[in-house]
Amino acid sequence: MASAYDIQAIEKKWQDAWAERGTYQVENDDPRPSFYCLCMYPYPSGQAHQGHVRNYTFGDLIVRHRTMHGYAVLSPMGFDSFGLPAENAALKTGTHPRIFTDARIDELKASIRRLGSQYDWRREVRSHDPQYIKWSQWIFLRLLEAGLAYRKKAPVNWCPGCQTVLANEQVLADGTCERSGDVVVKRDLEQWFFKITAYADELLHDLDQLDWPDRVKTMQRNWIGRSEGAEFDLAVQGRDDLKLRVFTTRPDTTFGMTYAVVAPEHPLVDELTTDDQRDEVRQFVERVTLESEVERQTTEGPLEKRGVFTGSYVVNPFNERAVPVYLADYVLMGYGTGAIMAVPGEDQRDWDFAQTYGLDIVRTVQPPDDWEGEAYAGDGPAINSEWLDGLDKETAITKAIDFLEAKGIGTRTVNYRLRDWLVSRQRFWGCPIPVVYCPDHGVVPVADEDLPVLAPDEVEFRPTGESPLKFHEGFLNTTCPIDGKPAVRETDTMDTFVDSSWYFLRFTDAWNEDRPFDKDAASRWMPVDQYIGGIEHAILHLMYARFFMKALADLDIAPKDLREPFERLFTQGMIRLGGTKMSKSKGNLITPQQFFDTVGADALRLHHLFMGPPADDVDWTDAGIKGTSSFLQRLWRLADPDGDAVPDADEGVALEVNRAAHRLIARVSDEYERWSYNTAVAACMEFTNFLYKQGKTGFAIDSLLLLMAPMAPHVTAELWERRHFGEHIHELSWPTADPVMAAQETVEMVVQVNGKKRDVINVPPSIDEAEMEALARSSPKVQELLDGAHPKRVIAKPPRLINIVL
Secondary structure (H helix, E strand, O other): OOOOOOHHHHHHHHHHHHHHHOOOOOOOOOOOOEEEEEEOOOOOOOOOOHHHHHHHHHHHHHHHHHHHOOOEEEOOOEEOOOOHHHHHHHHHHOOOHHHHHHHHHHHHHHHHHHHOOOOOHHHOEEOOOHHHHHHHHHHHHHHHHOOOEEEEEEEEEEEOOOOEEEOHHHEOOOOEEOOOOOEOEEEEEEEEEEOHHHHHHHHHHHHHHOEOOHHHHHHHHHHHOOEEEEEEEEEEOOEEEEEEEEEEOOHHHHHHOOEEEEOOOOOOHHHHOOHHHHHHHHHHHHHHHOOOHHHHHOOOOOHHHOEEEEEEEEEOOOOOOEEEEEEEOOOOOOOOOOEEEEOOOOOHHHHHHHHHHOOOOOOOEOOOOOOOOOOOOOOOOEOOOHHHOOOOHHHHHHHHHHHHHHHOOEEEEEEOOOOOEEOEEOOOOOOEOOEEEEOOOEEEEOOHHHOOOOOOOOOOOOOOOOOHHHHOHHHHEEEOOOOOOEEEEOOOEEOHHHHOOOHHHHHHHOOOOOOOOOHHHHHHHOOEOEEEEOHHHOOHHHHHHHHHHHHHHHOOOOOOOOOOOEOEEEEOOOEEEOOEEOOOOOOOOOOOHHHHOOOOHHHHHHHHHHOOOOOOOEEOOHHHHHHHHHHHHHHHHHHOOOOOOOOEOOHHHHHHHHHHHHHHHHHHHHHHHOOOHHHHHHHHHHHHHHHHHHOEOHHHHHHHHHHHOOOOHHHHHHHHHHHOOOOOHHHOOOOOOOHHHHOOOOEEEEEEEOOEEEEEEEEOOOOOHHHHHHHHHHOHHHHHHHOOOOOOEEEEEOOOEEEEEO
16 A cells, blocks of 8 residues: 655755755866756745745746756855845834845745755855955946946936936836836936947847847847938028037938937027027926837827927038928937938828927838828838939939048937946945045055945935935045045945846855955856846846846956857746736745645645746646645556556566657657647656556656656655665756657658548558558548549658648
8 A cells, every 4th residue: 555645854854964965066076067957046036936936936846957967056045135126114113124135035945945955055146245246346346447337427217216316227117116106207427337239239230149038139139229321410590500410320321310309308409499489398308318218119099199300401512402390309318419301201100290390390211002091111112302213212322422431520320229228226225336536536445355345234224215324424524535535425326237247257256355356256157158037037137137247257257268158048937826926925825835735835836847847937826736746646656666546567567668669659759859848747647647558667767757757746756765675866867868769660650631520540660651652542431532533732740640632
């Protein structure tokens, strides 16, 4: 009679054993080939939710699978522990963010441990740890020395709810803050930036070499937004000393420029505005200042409120005609020159604007004969363009730029949508920016030996949400590192994405007290072989991490040839409840704790693997986990050496059972490599049912346990130990299929006529298309349908399907 399957006792036993044995701890000098598997380190918000479970199940499966294939697998874990939620909790409860965060980390670690996911916890990284702060600040100073970190006054995205600056990427499509939901406004502030634009071309070019989802690479390409064109000067009529420089991607259409548009923030607005237009322009600029970039870019709303005439005119250099200069909210100072030539014949927004303000419209590209629209933005021969008439687009662009360069008023130019990374945050719970402001020497970096600069513990969190660092005299007042005279510290902290832009490097050398990491250690493990996380990080974290990797290599901090951090990326699907994304804010989270305490972690893991392809969004159902729990009970009764639920296979059947086991090894091995875990689970379930019908063999059961070990690590470890006198399944090698044993003598060929199944014939796996057709046409069922006629078409997919089309 089978022993009792005591789920909780078994899972705790093996979780303790893996920790005590250090089963998944690796050293940097491990002689085995290396494999670095990393799940994006989480923000510690408390106990794990189903999104964590899904992510960490995939990661843990890969770690165990690669280990069984003979790799030394680096599998670290840490916590992205700076951030606004901890500071908001301090405002509400008075609990210091450090205390709040450490408690949440303990809760999340306990959940991760209950799942059975294995990490080398010796390498744990926490963003708020003083050692990690030190090296984040050290990297900031190296970027500052190289000119890749700088400070300037700039219009920034200000969230009134969070009381802090946001990067463009943190403003949602509707112009609200991704965290608080408040409408984001513009403010001019002195801010710190990282010069990510210095790497725009490389960031774009190197996407082609990455084994990443196409969707993610497309999102990054669009965000970088490379556009080729020309910049040229427009002479301001009546002002020999004033030029307006514009950027266009279509200089070939310049004959159709009937007005020019300037961003409201453009430095020439005052000079371009005539006295009779000054009040109207001032009111317009004040209103636009309160709008978000998203509001300004929308194509909705009344156009008469979206522009204002400056009173000035510029001269079109292609035909010497004077055209009016307008301000418009949809032109942004951050892209190109902050001024554009408007060609309404080829741009719908320019067309609508021209019609609203009574401006001329001149087509300069011939639309197709059947064109019934307004502005035509496609290709076609140039028209109404004098010496460009009749030329195709590319030839006309080249000739137009040659003209501008010959006149000395323009040049070929490449522009990018990508802006430099704004890293200043007016928050307390973040990594302090390590500079001071001296009356005599200006911005002075803190000396390396004085790092880390740590925020004080005794601070007052005010209801306004302002950073307590502004009001803490002990932190604020310091001395200049150059002359020792009184100075003040920077009170802004760094964007938390700075912390997550290099943590994967710290994992390779987490104990190093002399440097952020050793280059040899980084070379040993990097780039990350498999990175796992959500699609929501496609632009923010993944772009910033790529920038850091390139900059650190150029600064000789990382190996010179290490230009990309993540070789392969997998983005798991979202978990929904009733069609809606699970989230704490919506109150629809289903925590894993209830399943740990009932059906166990293995059943929960199998449920996540079985729900569907890993990259797909899935809907949660409790029925599914009942199914995986029932399957594990059947597996226990089958494989328990003391059990008698399934007899041994008869001598005449045992060979076929073992042959089926070899086919299972081949199939599941292939499905692991293709991330087809749902079909791998299905194959194991089908094979278990097969053994219940045919009888078992030792080889068949052992093969099944080995294949399932990465998916259901606890129950397989327990069953293997009982069957093999204390052996540890997770220290064994992955099984290998014997191709001779795995070969099938015959397979079923489905015969269709006009797409409908009409017959099934057993055929050799090596059958070719001609043989398939001959067999199919010899079938009495097919012959009856053919009735002497010849097929119109025969579609054969050897060896399993043939379709005869009449």
